[in-house]
Amino acid sequence: MTKGLKQRSRERLREEREERETETEKEEQNKEQSIMAWHPYKLKRKWDEWNLRVTVLVSLFFQIVLIFRAPSRKRTGGRIVTLTIWAAYLLADWIAAFAVGLISNGQGNGCDVHPLNEDLAAFWAPFLLLHLGGPDTITAFSLEDNELWIRHLLGLLIQLIAVAYVFLQSISNKLWIPTVLMIFAGLIKYAERTRALYMACLGNFKASMLPKPDAGPNYAQLMEEYSSNKEAQVPVRIVITKEPEKGSRNTDEEKNLQTEKIEEIDVVKEGYNFFNTFKGLIVDHMFSFHERRVSRKFFFERNPIDAFSVMEVELNFMYDVLFTKTGAVHGKIGYSFRVICSVLIVVSFCLFASFHKHGFHQFDIAVTYTLLVGAVVLDLIAHVKLIFSDWTVVKLNNSIKLKCSKAATKIVYAIRKGLSFDKKWRWSKSVSQLSLINYCLNKRFKWIDTAADHIGLKDFLDELRYKEYKSVEKDKLREIIFEQLKDKAVKAEDSKIAKEIFSARGNWVLSQHLCPHPEILASVSEEVEYDESLLLWHVATELCYFTGETDPNCDEETKNKREICMILSEYMLYLLVMRPTMMSAVLGIGQIRFQDTCAEAKKFFQKGQSGTSLLKRRGKEVCDALLGVDTVVKPIKVKGDRSKSLLFDACMLAKDLNKLKFENRWKIMSEVWVELLSYAASHIRPNGHAQQLSKGGELITFVWLLMAHFGLGDQFRIEAGHARAKLIVNK
Incomplete structure (x- = not known):
């Protein structure tokens, strides 16, 4: 019996030793696998597999950041806010262009684990063109960016060629219809941004305000008639009368002007009117004394609060023209292309949703839906901001064709105020x-x-x-x-x-x-x-x-x-x-x-x-x-x-x-x-x-x-x- 106990004891010890050895071997194997997971070759395989998927999602993320955060820079001068927007602005362009390059090089398509379908890769390329067009809320981070509009035009041509190259590589693409529609939508967005930069370039901005050449009255003809009458010994004289001055008001009258308070919606209207008159200040434009009298009359009648409120709106319009897509969008042509772009995006979404997705990886389908939903939602937000902006308020007010323009103006302004897109202030105060x-x-x-x-x-x-x-x-x-x-x-x-x-x-x-x-x-x-x-x-x-x-x-x-x-x-x-x-x-x-x-x-x-x-x-x-x-x-x-x-x-x-x-x-x-x-x-x-x-x-x-x-x-x-x-x- 004692021998049996000793034998069982030896067997138990042997089993415990074997278990310890097995655990040690497993730990060593796990360590080796962990080391191998960080091996450069393994990392490269992971990067090749996920690079395109990650970059397109990151590109969409930067668009979301810019559309919501970019307007805040006109209300705060904080270094952290400015630095954040600056980083997002630069990285958004870089990551989108990088992703287009990945697609055109075919990277991410030859992975063994989760190969990316070529049709989907070709469909993702136009979204990056759309992202390069940027949101309406920012086209230029600084004035110097506007001077680089030629570089952006060249970038538009290069990226368009790259996207077209990707599309032609997969000419038998089952998603060719929504891909083509998204290419046109991306082209419109990128062209809007390039045109906005062109219009905000200070040289072009000044040229757009130059008056038509004015030679004045025909001096040579008048003097010829005068000389001929003199030679004929006909009594003749020249009488000079000044052009009548409109809206003149002398200084004594200006002193006696009563301060009047104006409504909020009138603040927007007057701010827009003065913006149209005085926007040439930033390019050393010269003004007439008639414009001086009109401006003096208005501001002599205002209290300080209303005067600063009008100037807030005026500078806000100036900001929109210089740093956003406003100059390119607000107009009949701009509105038309914006509607076409929205229709193309929605139709592409519907076509993909109804498409049979057999053979596509589930994660890639999710990424595609994310890009589509992001494009639709961002476009919808841009439309809402466009409709309820100060620009729409003044355009409705100035419209003589709409019988209910005043009522529509009040409705739009009330909704805009309720939504508080621009908060309640337009500068940092x-x-x-x-x-x-x-x-x-x-x-x-x-x-x-x-x-x-x-x-x-x-x-x-x-x-x-x-x-x-x-x-x-x-x-x-x-x-x-x-x-x-x-x-x-x-x-x-x-x-x-x-x-x-x-x-x-x-x-x-x-x-x-x-x-x-x-x-x-x-x-x-x-x-x-x-x-x-x-x-x-x-x-x-x-x-x-x-x-x-x-x-x-x-x-x-x-x-x-x-x-x-x-x-x-x-x-x-x-x-x-x-x-x-x-x-x-x-x-x-x-x-x-x-x-x-x-x-x-x-x-x-x-x-x-x-x-x-x-x-x-x-x-x-x-x-x-x-x-x-x-x-x-x-x-x-x-x-x-x-x-x-x-x-x-x-x-x-x-x-x-x-x-x-x-x-x-x-x-x-x-x-x-x-x-x-x-x-x-x-x-x-x-x-x-x-x-x-x-x-x-x-x-x-x-x-x-x-x-x-x-x-x-x-x-x-x-x-x-x-x-x-x-x-x-x-x-």
Whole structure:
């Protein structure tokens, strides 16, 4: 019995050992299989099998992202949103073109596991052509993309040839009818995009607005008749009468205009009308004084809220023309091709749905249905956006053939408002902020700045860290800007005064107030460059804000002006530092002055006047320390002019400003800041303003447009129409 127990024990041990060996072998086999799964050859097999299937679905995904996210870029200037749309915009074109190349090369069709049917591969190719046409919501990411319309035209021809080549390779294609229909649909979509880019190209955009050649009255014939009468000794004279002016209104009448409120639907109509008149601003078009009078009359009658609302709509139309398919779609031809494209897509869907799919892999059928459903749904969304857009509202309103056009306009606008496609706003309604003192106090680690500078990300990180936002929706900023420009427009009785106001950058305001401190006036004189004045006033405004004497009994208006001075001060510094390309026309050596001023400020904050660091202090303490420095002698006499720092020059200016009475100080400073803002707005290149429409819009662009509407600019060069000359013969 003992032997039997020992034997069973040995057998059990042997079985356990065998089981352990078996498990070890299985583990080793699993490891080998796992290693083999990542073998380059295995990976290549997987890629060959799934590359086309994945790329067509990814291409559809990017179309969905763009149609829903692209409109948001005109309402926000956030770097993350812009970066996301930029990546989707570039990758959408790349992935679609890549997928067409895969199909034309026959990759993905020769797999052993799940071979792709050639008929389906040929049917997928037109969808990629459709994707290359892009959604209606974006054709160009920036203005420069419009200039590349010839490249897109060439791309259209190349991709069309590639799709046709794929189709001809499978000439016995059972799906040839829906394939041909989708090819035509893709061709229409791609052609729409190319035409939109062509029309938005600034050269073509300007050419489309050029008036017909006008030689004027026949001068040679008139003078010939005059000379012949003179030679015949017939008494003759020429009488000149000016062309009658329409809609004229003198300045006294403009002063007495009552502010009227307009309905929301009228805001869209007026915005479209002014867009048609003033869209030439972005290409330096010239305007007549009749157009100036009409615009001035309208905006003199508006309150600030309605005026900005009309300009929002006007700039929104401008954005649509420059960055979307609007220019190519809105019109009889555009509507016709859009309907044809939709019919082709729906018919292709129906034909495939009714087709017998024997021999097709189930996953490939699912991918095909996904592409078809995606095409139908995206096209439906595009139609809904098209029907309930601002463009449809104004076109229905301007239609004289439709008896019920007004009722239809109201219905369309009501539905559009309910659906909230464009939300309730058309721009970001915020102004970016940058404080020089905070910039110098909130230092990053030096190695981060060094690394970011080497890879070109320093500006990006600076904007993320130092940039702040303040809303202009509920405060008095727009009202103060509007009223001050309106007051100046009333004084601009003729083009000469209008150009003086247009060229003022603080000196006009100070001369009007008869400022008793010549040092203050000198800070904005013509001898001082604009960027120097801006930086001086920025630092001085911060110092006055935190250190100047306050009046607790001051009125609400003065408090608003004090806050607005800070908002405009930090906004203008943000433009100077973070938007140098936009501000290049007025920038000068502003960036050098900014970095030198920052260097001196950081040096002062590290040690202070008494050797105590100020880096952990904020606001009033820091500003008090700066103003505590004795500035009897001008810094340039002590330091020379090698350093362009303006830190203590600004301290001198702040001390002079603090000598003014509280209410008068902030009244003058607010008007100076509006003038500095309006000077930059009117001198920035027009395409700089247009570029910002795709980045959330900028307050300075609204100021530029408002100045044009008030007639404060040099765009109005046609002071009178043709003179009517009559030859009077005395018998």
